[in-house]
Amino acid sequence: MDETSKTNEPEVDHKVSNLVGGELGDEQEKKIDVSTLKVPVSSKVQARQTEIADKIRGSLRSLSNADVITRDKVIEHVGQALADIDDIESKPELDATAMDETLDRAIPKLQMYMDDVIRTQSLHKDLMAMFIGDLIDTTGPNRDTTKLFLNIEYSGVNFLTNHTLNVMLLSISLGIELSKLMEKKLTLPEISSDLKKILICNRKIFTRNELIDLGIAALLHDIHYRITFPELSKDKKFTLKEESVVERHAAESYHYLKQHFPGLDYEIVRSVYQHHEYLDGTGTPNGVSGRMIARYSPILSFADHYILGATENPFQQILHPNKLLQNMMTKDRNKFDDDILLAFIRGAGIYPIGSWYVFSNATIGVVTKIHPDAVKKPTIRCVVNSKMQAIPIQEIDMRYEDIKVMAPVSVLKLKELVPDFHKLLIKAVA
Ligand SMILES: [Fe+2]
Ligand SMILES: [Fe+2]
Incomplete structure (x- = not known):
């Protein structure tokens, strides 16, 4: 019943x-050069990487006639990603107080990084990577995003800072859950014997450094609002003129980043541009779909859609999270990647x-x-x-x-x- x-x-x-x-x-x-952000790999992680790579290689044996170099690159990438995620999940779970303290510390740091991007045109990329790495270790192992929603209720800081932190946390959690889901998919015979399908799965598996890039994309996704509405509050009512700024914010954030940080990884910058795009081509600014979608965009767009739909904001009315998810699984289904939806449900529930x-x-x-x-x-x-x-x-x-x-x-x-x-x-x- x-x-x-x-x-x-x-x-x-x-x-x-x-x-x-x-x-x-x-x-x-x-392009931030990912190599500059790399965390030294411990021998334990290295051993786990080899173990996982061997396992995956075993299941991909039937690809003997396929592109061996491509296959081996996939194996290396998947092995690294899954070893990284094992490492993240081996960290001790945080209790509620420790989680609270981590998020309390995160707010002013995040505010500082966002402000410096505008004020001094400085990305602090190494510090940012450490900051995001800390969030990965905090939110990854125990999937406890409850605080994420509470934080919005009581932190008392700028709407954009809260929103950005929430989109970052959800994006990271989704990246981790999605990678684990793809590990299972890769061993299915119908996937492991088809290089095309393997490559699709591989795009949805993230190493620690890629999760950091995803976190940077989330940190920067609405950066243009920092310039146009420095004190943006959840109760703000936009004038007609301001509404056109809202409409342009994804493209403007992209242009700002391209102009001031030409070395920033293009996948990050493209994801910022596309964070309101949907897979069915109904998004903005360009309504792109399919192959035109950047690697981190589907996660960022999912996370932004969910956070905006479920938490108080100046742009739209909110829904109960269950109703919102129900819409995302039915009438809005084609907007989102099925695997990301599944990853969300495994991490956050029905x-x-x-x-x-x-x-x-x-x-x-x-x-x-x-x-x-x-x-x-x-x-x-x-x-x-x-x-x-x-x-x-x-x-x-x-x-x-x-x-x-x-x-x-x-x-x-x-x-x-x-x-x-x-x-x-x-x-x-x-
Ligand atoms: Fe946005
Ligand atoms: Fe946003």
């Missing part, structure tokens, strides 16, 4: 019914981490942890009753309890109706 079945719906206060903001239908089922729901135990709670092998059964924390009163926080792993998601709840409504919601929110994820 559908999880949203009305017959299972608990008695809820009228205020709760006001919060319901969507349906949970079953259709959901369906009920995306950080989103709120009414549950069948007549409480309202937030999704705090995803289990990649049971994406419809996350761990939740129930924090409010149907009368909008705080209750003792109850953590429930939905894999082991008979509790169902009844309806999505808008975080904006919770902010409006729950006394001291902000404090409660922090307590909920502590």
Whole structure:
């Protein structure tokens, strides 16, 4: 039976019914020189790289007549990428406080890097690489992006800084999840015997240095706003003239970077230009599709679309994250790469981490942890009753309890109706 079945719906206060903001239908089922950024490779990583390369090479044996040089380049790249990701995932998980501290430190640093790009035309590329490397190690292993959404609520800094950090974190997480997904695909017989398919998979696998480049692209993607609207707030109302600046911001960011940083990797610069392009050609500024799409663009465009769609911003109304994801899986499906969608679901779930729901135990709670092998059964924390009163926080792993998601709840409504919601929110994820 559908999880949203009305017959299972608990008695809820009228205020709760006001919060319901969507349906949970079953259709959901369906050039910086990189060498200057390189982190020294440890012997452990080197050994792992060789091990993975051997494994992949074994599955690609049937390609004996194919382009051997290309094949070997792929093997080397995949081996390096997967060894890097193993290394990232071997790092200890951060607890909530450590995660908080990392993100608190990230905000002023990010602000400084973005400001310096404008003020002194300086990229600080080595520092930027270290900064992004730190974010990779923080967000990669435990997939905990809850803080990402909370950060938007309380950090009190400029909209653009918050937005940029969120797009960076989501892009990095997607890059990691996507690489792991592609590792599995590469060993499927129908893929491993077809060099063309192997090359497509290879474009979606990222080494640590490529994840850093992806992070740099995300850091710079909206840089033109820093020039035109230095104090951009989420409540800003644009005039007609300003709206045309908004329309041009991707192209203007690209031209700014090309003019001031001619050595910046062209894949990064192109991705900035294309961060509002979609795979079906319905995006802006050029409506390009297919082969014209740069390597990091599909991830950046997915991350930007999701973050803008789910978090308060001056450009568009927001949706509940579940409803947004539902749209991305159905009516907007052709805009996005299926593998990226799948990577998102494995990392953030069908009920995306950080989103709120009414549950069948007549409480309202937030999704705090995803289990990649049971994406419809996350761990939740129930924090409010149907009368909008705080209750003792109850953590429930939905894999082991008979509790169902009844309806999505808008975080904006919770902010409006729950006394001291902000404090409660922090307590909920502590
Ligand atoms: Fe943008
Ligand atoms: Fe953006």
